[in-house]
Amino acid sequence: MDNKLKGSDLTRAMLERGDDKVLCAVNNDSDEHAITNIDNADYSFLKYIVSFNNSYFLCKDATHWKHAVPVEKVEVTQQEVGF
Template sequence: MNNNLVGSDLARAMLNRGDKQVWCAVSNDSDGQALTTINEADYSCIYPIVTYTNDYFVCNEGKSWKYAVPVRRVELSQNEIGF
């Protein structure tokens, strides 16, 4: 049995444990749709989520979404790209 949290369930758990913000791909349709925006390089749908209230994830700008999938934002180094 797999008890690993993923998608919006993971975002809720991270906020519940006290994380101040969680970078997420967001959607009002589904977790899958949120991930599709990343696969299509639509990074305008990635926000720092700061709370989960009344069944909605809310970012630091006050916008809300039904689904939020945690993502990593990392800086690449020169060595990582072989330059």
């Protein structure tokens, strides 16, 4: 059995430990749909989540979401693109 936190559960745990904001892929259907939006380059579903209350994640612009999967933004290096 896999007891590692992931997806929305991980975001809740990060907020509980005191993180001020967590960059997440968000969706109201499921964690999987949140990631699919990002995989399809729909970055309008990337939001900074600032709290979790009453079964909803709240982002900085006060929008509520049922699912929020933490993601990272990283700079691409010259070596990674093959130059």
